[in-house]
Amino acid sequence: MYVKRIVIQGFKTYKNTTVIEDLSPNLNVVVGSNGSGKSNLFAALRFVLTDAYKGLRREERHALIHQGTGSVMSAFVEIEFNDPEGQMAISTGLQVTQAETIKVRRTIGLKKDEYSINGKTCHKGDIARMLESVGFSPSNPYNIVPQGRIVAVTNAKDEERLSLLEEVVGAKSFEAKLQESLNKMETTNKDSAKIEAELTELQERLDELDEERRDLEKYQALERDRKAFQFLLYDRELNEVTNSIEKVEDEYSTTLKSSEKYIEELEKRESLVADINKTLQKTEADTKIKEANDLKSEKARFLEASERKATLQARYKEIQKQSKEYNEQNVIDRKSLAIIKEEIKKKEQELQELTPRFKDLTAEKAHYKNQISELENIVVELQSKRGKYARFETQVERDTWLGAEMVAVEQELIRGEKELQEVEFEIQKTADVMAELNQQIDELSDSVSGPGIEAEMQDLDAEIDACKNDYLHRLDERKELWRAEQKLQAIRSSSSDALKKSERDLEETMDRGLASGLRAVNEIVERLKLPPSSVHGPLGELLKVSPKYKTCAEVVGGNSLFHVVVENDEVASILMNELFSTKSGRITFIPLNRIQTRANIEYPSNAEGDCTPLILKIKCDKKYEAAMNHVFGKTIVVRDLVTGSRLAKKYKLDAVTLDGDRANSRGVVSGGYHDYHKKAKLDCLKEIMSVKSQHQKAVLECESLGDQVAEIDAAIDQANSKLKQCAKRKEAIQTDAEQLRWKLNKKRSELILLDQDAATLRQKREKLKFSLKLAQDKLAIYGDDLTKPFVNELSSDENQQINELSRKIKESTKIFTRITEDLSSLINKLDNLNAEIDSKLKPQEKYLINFLDEMNEDSMAMLKQKLERLEPEIKDAKALEDLSRENLEQTRNELAKLKEESTNNQRILEKANSQQRSLLKNLEKFQKDAEKVIIRKTTLSNRRDELQQKISEIGLLSEESVAQHERLGSSEILDKLKAVNNKLSSMTNVNKRAIENFKRFSEKREELVGRAEELVSSQKSIEQLIISLKKQKVEGVETTFKKVASNFTTLFEMLVPNGKGQLLIHRREDNESTQSSKKSKDSAASRRDDYIGSAYSGVSMKVSFNSKSNEQTYVEQLSGGQKTVCAIALILAIQMVDPAPFYLFDEIDAALDKQYRTSVANVMSRLSSNAQFICTTFRTDLLQVANNFYRVKFENRVSSVTEVSKQSAINFIQGRNKLGDI
Amino acid sequence: MNGNGPLTQIWLASNMAHTLPKSVSQNTDIVASVREIAKVAGCTSDNANIEPVTLRASGELLHGVVRVYSKQTSLLLNDIKDTLARISSLFRSNQVPIT
């Protein structure tokens, strides 16, 4: 162990944190100028490790803390020890984390002063003990030798040296411990004395206890007697009580039997009530359905029918009115037509009368006109003959001109004929076109209103009618279906209500987890779409059992009735996982593939007892047989429990009575009052099954109806579209006809135009013919003239002729004028007549005729047709209305009947209920009786239990003690008991636990006494040890002293080869004889007291420096340097015997000359292999042998330490010495 | 020395500044311990081969064993007192009559 690292801060000159690291475990030397802080470094170490700085006052602390610029308020010094074996750590008792090193730190402030080991605050004593345990005694003054203190060793008194030696041996601490031990022993001995006293008292107490024990034994004998008496009494009472219990049980069973009758009755009533309720519910549901659906629908239908009828009738009436109006109009029109016709006739007659005159006049006019023009022509001819030929001189001239004129006329003729031909052709062409047009018109009118088109139209109409009928029919059908659907929906909802109710009933028979589980199973099956054949449902649903065995099955099945049967374990695990993940209840599953058919179970033959296996009474599907066997297989039905339990035990089966009382193979019997009011699980399950099937049927029907409705919808759509198609086609045909009619009209007008053209052409032809005739006449005249001789002048004949002619012309003209006038007036008249006929009467007539035609043929027929058509419709509507009314009436009747039924049922129900109430009252009375009996029974059995308890409390009794008193009568026993009790009560003070306590405490005492004896022997051995240790101590001091003395001598010889040193020990007797020495001891009197048994009084040194043989001198007479050598020798000698881990020497070689310095350095170098040395020096001798070197510098009143090389340390010292030499 | 079995408890008893636990004192056989101490301290002559411990150490051991002894004594005393008290209480309760 050695000092490894030192950290100083704020201590004296070490203002800053100063770290001295990697100190050598051997010899370390510190150098530095005077006043640089070397001693302060040592002071710092002492500050931590020794008692030197103990109990500091405020000023002293102040002196330790650095003073100077910058305020330092606290200082600390930390020393880190190398402690690889953990030697130090273990002795502190503190938990040390770092085994390698121990850091000891002392921190000082103006107020505080604390120590810590490895950062943990601790007490100074802890550190002292720790250091001591590794051999560094804080009280040893020579481990750390301050500057100038080395001589103190040599100057010390003999006693001090002795104490140093004793210190080395450890005597001091031993003495202290010894003293402490002795003190402790003394106090302990006092305790021992006390122990003895207490033990005696204990013995006394025990004696008392012993006495009590004897009392107790007597008491117990009496007690035994008393118990015997009590037992006898109790036993007798017990017998009585048992008998009365049996009696009460008999009573109870009779009561039960009679109540059973009532219960049966009650049950019957209950089922009756349930039936009535069911029918009531059904009738109510029916009523509701009838009311909501049938009645409503019938009403609606009736309303519809009557409405339809009304509209039809109204239409019929309207049509009738229309036809009447038409007829009236017809008559009026006919009349006016007749009038008009008459008028026309009249006018035409008039016209005809006028026509011959007109013809005559016209002919006359033409005649006169021709005559006049002929005459005029002759006149002109004559005049022109004169005039014409007047310009000609000769005949030739005239003839030539005539010839030319004739040629011209001929040519004109030819041209006229040609033109005529053309006109004729034109006329012919027009006639052709007209014929063609006429044909076309015929055709068109044929197609507009021909029989073909009419037939087509009629067909279309018929088709449309058929479609319409079909459509309406379908609509009716759909309405019918809707009604049915509504009804079914109502049924379905009521059936689903019933299902829910049954499910609730079922749930009442089981606990909630099971119920929710069952529900969840159904949900899961639906959700996961598991095939219905994989989950079969609860076991109870799958079996059928006759009512007689229902209770048995129910009791035996128990909750197994709700175990869900599934196809295989896979399904079961799916369901189970699902149930687990949705946290919805627990269900037991019976996978059919896992159920093993039980080996044939042996059932008792009928001869052996009246019994039958329950499984034979349960019917089910073949595939569920194994499951049923699993649940019911081991059970037989018996007539009564006695045979049941016998058979059960014998055949290892379970037995059940018809009432549901059970006995199993282990002999356990269960049964008792069965709650008949509660719904049976099996009934509930059956109910659910039937309701479920009903519900499913309703749902199915609903679905099929929905399908039908959809079908009808489609049919309706189809009919509708067909109808539309027909209507479209009809419309198309009509538009076609319209177009054709328009075309026809156009053609007709065209024809009229052509007719006019033809007339014009004919006139033109007449004109041409006339002009041709004129030209021929002219030609004939010219020919005639040519043959005549040329005359220049008119003959008188001719003049005369002209005159004649002129006169004739004048006459003719006169007549012509008159005829013309007549004619024009006649024409006027004719024109008037014609106009009247053509523009007024004829159109009127035509209109009327047309109108009448239309009237008669189409409209009337149509109206009639309509009427005809309407009539059957009205009839149908009427029939329908009647039917609906009838239906309505019927429905109403039915409703009334239903209501009546329901009120009837209600009455019955009320009656049944009241009967049931009275029954229940009776039953209650019975139950009360039964309860009373039971209460009596309970009190009796309580008493019995009490007695049994008491008997068992009395505990085991010896036969003889009972038998001894057996023959005594109860009263005698009572007397005796009383006497015994009296005796016992006089002994109440007896300690019941005396025996036990006595035993316990005796044992305890023995143990205590043993321990006390042991302690006495311990004490003796310790005392022995103390004596021998004291002796050991003395011996130890002596041997140590011997060793130190011899070491001293050898060391001294090493240091002073020529001299001789000796260490002497003085015995006490020597000193006691001398007064002076005794007096000198007074100062240390207190210390001396500690040294009890010390045989020595002091240690002195005797040395000689120059000869081995010479008289040795005491150290007091030596020089300073010699003293130092002695001191060093002594210190090192002790070190060899009791090695301290490290030494701090501050300038121990200051007073030595070169020779001693060298030898001291050598010795220290040798010893440093076993212990660490830290020295300061101003000489090079020590440096030569040292391992590590440190230099202290002092700058700005602050010290710092640096590690330096050997050479630089030597250089520093030599430089300083030279300086000093100068 | 610290590790060598029989005296570890004694050594700790000496060094432990405060009260020593009951179990330590109850489980220690003082006579045997004393014999052992004498052996290591070099009092008995039969063990020359063993280097005797220092006086300081034997002082510690002595102190330790005395402490244990003292503890045992006080424990015993307490036990006896306790027993006595219990017996006395027994008598006291007897004064109440039992019916």
Ligand SMILES: Nc1ncnc2c1ncn2[C@@H]1O[C@H](COP(=O)(O)OP(=O)(O)OP(=O)(O)O)[C@@H](O)[C@H]1O
């Ligand atoms: N509390 C303090 N604060 C500041 N300086 C201090 C304090 N106490 C002492 N000193 C200074 O420390 C110096 C003494 O140093 P130290 O005794 O260590 O010198 P040294 O190196 O041993 O010299 P030498 O070689 O003469 O023995 C003095 O100068 C003194 O002023």
Ligand SMILES: [Mg+2]
């Ligand atoms: Mg100094």
